[in-house]
Each structure stands twice: as C-alpha cells, then as structure tokens.
Amino acid sequence: MVMTEMSVGQDPKSVAASLEGTMPWLAPVGLAAEALAALDRPLLAWIQDPEYNEFDSAEFYADRKAAGDKLSKLERRIAKLPPRQSWRMERVWSPDEESSEAYDAAYEQGAVTIGDRVLHPRDLDAYATIAYALAGLREDDGFGDDEDGLGDVDPEDLDAALEWARAGVCVLQQSLPFPFTDVLLYSELDNRPAHRVLFAYADLLRRRDAKAAEAWFTALVYLNPNDNVGARFIAPGGPDPIF
Structure with missing residues (x-):
C-alpha cells in the first residue's frame, strides 16, 4: 500500500484533520495476511481524468438541498470539502451465467486456496459473500431494515465472518493511498465490489x-x-433511517 509521508511528532490535531472521514488502516493479520501473500499483484486503481471526473461535494449537496432534502450533520460536513479526485478500481468478479468461458478460465487459473476456500485473491465480492454466509446473514447491496437483528449471530460464526471481511478490506487497501481522501463512486460499476466488502466489514463489526x-x-x-x-443512516450524525 502506498503511504503518504507523516512525520513522527506531527501535531495531533493536524493528523486528526488529515484523517477525517477516511478508512481506518487495518493491519493484515491471520486470514488477511494469508490473502495478501496469495496476491500476485494488488488490484489496479487509478485517478480518472480530473477534467471530467472531479467530484464537487458542495455542488452535489446543493443539488440535494434544491430538491428538498434536509442535510444531516454528517452531510453538511462533507459538503464543506473541496473538490476531490474520482478513482476507479479494477474489478474481478466470481464467474456467473453472464461471464464468458474465457473469463471463467482466467478466473480459475488465478484462483488459490485461502483458508478453506478457493477464490481469486483479488475478488472482493467473494470475501464479502463468504463473510455473510459464515455469519448466516443475507447479503444486500443496500441498507435494509436489519431484520436479522444485530445480536443474532453466533459469536464464533461472527469471528470467522469478520476474518473474511477483514481480509477483503486489506486486499482493497493495498491499492489505495493512506489516508484515502478522494472519492470512489458507486456509480462506477467496477467500484461496487469495494463498497460491498467495506459495508460487509462495517456491518459485521x-x-x-x-x-x-x-x-x-x-x-x-x-x-x-x-x-x-x-x-x-448508521454513521454518527447521519439522517434518521427511512423505512
């Protein structure tokens, strides 16, 4: 993972400001370390053309307000950020009925055994899917009403699920600078596995x-x-859930 320079002894307030809203850093231990050792390379990640893909939070939330939305404390904070660069991730997905024979063969060739599962080590969706399956929870792209309940997962199953979700996040973090202060928009199809594995980790945690x-x-x-x-709807300072 690419690291930005942060000198030892830097003012704590400056450090806190630079880390505002960024993903925490996860140390790769256990299954995560095994997953990273299985990588032949990190997922590709790149900044898209800044002339056309810069994201302006102030403009985005101004449009939301104009449409009648009331911004939460969290959203008002994000709206104050300067324009940020938009990134795109390489996407590796588990073979399905829509994937080609050539893709299926390439996936199988790159697949390895991690823990007791066979998967492509750069397949972020696979980590999220395995994590939810181990926890006995449904996998969902979006936020639901949490019918499963937060206390209904067996502690040992939750441990195993968190290990897999953590491994997926560690694979993702190999490809992004720290702290990552830009945007990784869900509207870009190839970025969605990153959001799914991050949400899976947060949801399980x-x-x-x-x-x-x-x-x-x-x-x-x-x-x-x-x-x-x-x-x-779950983050501190966010809006109340709408069901």
Missing part, C-alpha cells in the same frame, strides 16, 4: 463493536456521498 464500526460507515459516505449502500 457493529455486531461486535458498534463504536469501532462508526468510522467505517462514516468513511463509506465520504467515499461516495450519494451513499447507495445506506451507510449514512
């Missing part, structure tokens, strides 16, 4: 430690202010 999960839900809104996964 809040069942273990709701306070620790807050930063992850907040980061999801900073990453994608349109918030297609509904993280703003």
Whole structure:
C-alpha cells in the first residue's frame, strides 16, 4: 500500500484533520495476511481524468438541498470539502451465467486456496459473500431494515465472518493511498465490489463493536456521498433511517 509521508511528532490535531472521514488502516493479520501473500499483484486503481471526473461535494449537496432534502450533520460536513479526485478500481468478479468461458478460465487459473476456500485473491465480492454466509446473514447491496437483528449471530460464526471481511478490506487497501481522501463512486460499476466488502466489514463489526464500526460507515459516505449502500443512516450524525 502506498503511504503518504507523516512525520513522527506531527501535531495531533493536524493528523486528526488529515484523517477525517477516511478508512481506518487495518493491519493484515491471520486470514488477511494469508490473502495478501496469495496476491500476485494488488488490484489496479487509478485517478480518472480530473477534467471530467472531479467530484464537487458542495455542488452535489446543493443539488440535494434544491430538491428538498434536509442535510444531516454528517452531510453538511462533507459538503464543506473541496473538490476531490474520482478513482476507479479494477474489478474481478466470481464467474456467473453472464461471464464468458474465457473469463471463467482466467478466473480459475488465478484462483488459490485461502483458508478453506478457493477464490481469486483479488475478488472482493467473494470475501464479502463468504463473510455473510459464515455469519448466516443475507447479503444486500443496500441498507435494509436489519431484520436479522444485530445480536443474532453466533459469536464464533461472527469471528470467522469478520476474518473474511477483514481480509477483503486489506486486499482493497493495498491499492489505495493512506489516508484515502478522494472519492470512489458507486456509480462506477467496477467500484461496487469495494463498497460491498467495506459495508460487509462495517456491518459485521457493529455486531461486535458498534463504536469501532462508526468510522467505517462514516468513511463509506465520504467515499461516495450519494451513499447507495445506506451507510449514512448508521454513521454518527447521519439522517434518521427511512423505512
């Protein structure tokens, strides 16, 4: 993972300001370390043409207000950010009925055994899918009414699920600078696996430690202010859920 320079002894307030709304850093241990060791390279990630793909939070939220939306404290904070660069991720997905034979063969060739599962180590969707399956929860792109309940997962199953979600996040973080202060918009199809694995980790983590999960839900809104996964309804300072 590319690291920005931060000198030892820097003013704590300056550090806190530079980390506002960013993904926390996860140390790759256990299954995550195994997943990283299996990578032949990180996922590709790049800044799109800034002339056409710069994201202006102030303009985005001004349009929301003009449409009659009332901004939450969290959204008002994001609206004050300067324009940010928009990134795009390489996408690796699990073979399905729409993938070609050539893609299926390439995926199979790159697949490895991690833990007790066979998957392509850059397939972020696979980490999220396995995590939710181990927890016995439904997988959903968006925010639902949480019918499963936060306390209904067996603790050992939750441990295993968090290990897989954490591994997926660590794979993602290999490809982005720290701190990542730009946007990774959900409207870009190839970015969606990143949002799914981040939401999966946050969703599972809040069942273990709701306070620790807050930063992850907040980061999801900073990453994608349109918030297609509904993280703003869980993040501190976000709007009340609408059911």
